[in-house]
Amino acid sequence: MQVLKGHVWKVGQDVDTDLIIAARYLNQSDPTYLAKHCLEDIFPKLNEKIKKGDILVAGKNFGCGSSREHAPLAIKHAGFSCVVAENYARIFYRNAINIGLPVIVSPETVKMTAAGDRLEVDLIKGIIRNITTEQTYQSETLPPFMMEILEKGGLIPYVSEKVKADV
């Protein structure tokens, strides 16, 4: 997977799935529709302002709450290339990998990064560079099988290959 580059949108800690995509929009599951309402109670009209590839930086326990996969889908389809957080709620983390949204754990980056900074994320090496402040951080890399899922574009393409191999 390529190196990701974008401007930072920053949110605080314990940002829950209702804030990422409110239940009032869950009567539909079309990703483009969900993306329109992504994080709207924090950043109204985010979808009009975001530039493709931008990076969401968050505090601890990002994505806590519901199991709705609509949350990582909304983030991905809003145009974010990845999320960098102090840590994640379990189901959100798993869902993000499964749908092919890279999620990086780096408390240092979160601390030293401001909204609007430009970041460069090398997923394979786990290196995050803040281009604005010229600082570099090393994050933990993903376990190889999760990296493989991401490279295949998510869990479904990964599993369907196995299904084909079984036949």
Add this chain to the structure above:
Amino acid sequence: MGMTITEKILAEHAGLKEVVAGQLINARLDLVFANDITGPLAIKEFKKIGVTSVFDQSKVLMIPDHFAPAKDIPSAQQCLEIKRFAAEQELVHYYEVGRCGIEHCFIPEQGLVVPGDVVIGADSHTCTYGALGAFSTGVGSTDLAVGMARGEIWFRVPESIKIILHGKPKNRWVSGKDYILAIIGKIGVDGAQYKTMEFAGEAIDDLSVAARLTMTNMAIEAGAKNGIIAPDEKTISYVKERAQKAWRIYQSDDDAVYERIVEIDVTDLQPQVAFPHLPSNTKPVSEATDVKIDQAVIGSCTNGRWEDLLEAAEIMKGHKVHPEVRAIVIPGTQDIYLRAVKEGLMETFIEAGAVVSTPTCGPCLGGYMGILAKGERAVSTTNRNFVGRMGHPQSEVYLSGPAVAAASAILGRIGTPEEVAQCKY
């Protein structure tokens, strides 16, 4: 080396003698289910995998409960999608509105989950079934799709935190909801992130199965992967009446490894209230009595069971809901609804001036049947009080058990059953 209940269940389902925390395993699944919100996405992903049928028609379940009976056309469309899929796949367990209820009330009530099972549901509160000694956890729609296709899924074996509750509460209204709110208040919304919360101690032994289900239901609110309680006589008699399959009882070994042990004495515990906007923002009810409310909700997968309704009715009987308050009572399942009709609870609620609804998630997630306007406040027996959870982003939700919610409905502000007893209306 000793193992916890969770480790034993996972080892058995992975075909291994032993597992340790941190290990990655593939576990066999006994039940895989989704609802009207998560189902359509799961079905869409399932169709991309390249299999034609689910792994076992008796182990995959679809249930319309979140926005059902459908609140609008898109919701109706989602309900229809899961219904069609159930028909196409000839699923044994599909239940139409009017024959089910809120998934986490309905599934254990019908004996569709039993001790020793491994269950995944595309709903975060799937952790509820741990109260019966099963391993159950919430997943997203893609994991669910893979579970439906393969009948197994990967897990990282979680570390366990043992939470021991000592004592007998002096306050008769203190129960499972107050315990779990107190625990989350103590360890925080990420206090058990990725871990197992294993509940034990004499205060747990004294709880009804319903109150235990309330506790494991909210394990996710501390970030846990699952909550679990060792089965005892009460569990077995609950399961015996309903089980649709064989069960298997596991207990933790004495030398099982816990990452951490948390002990709480509940003797002097007051009913708890979680203030906006996190379930960990808990305070004793005595510090909440000046909070005026516009709505009281009694229901949900946390507190929509028979015992919860009974407690609320006891408090509301002979009183009137405060003139400025909407009280909304939602039985968790059709069986609970019917029993509440037969045993006169409905009469009590309606005479008091409450709305009684058909089983649904409804207002719990801000769906319908009691959405809050800007600036409004609700006390609710549900499980989340996030920003905008029950309606407008500038509304507020205070979480409590059924006793406090029922009392507050009468008082027009957060309060206790003791205060209601002195109340004229």
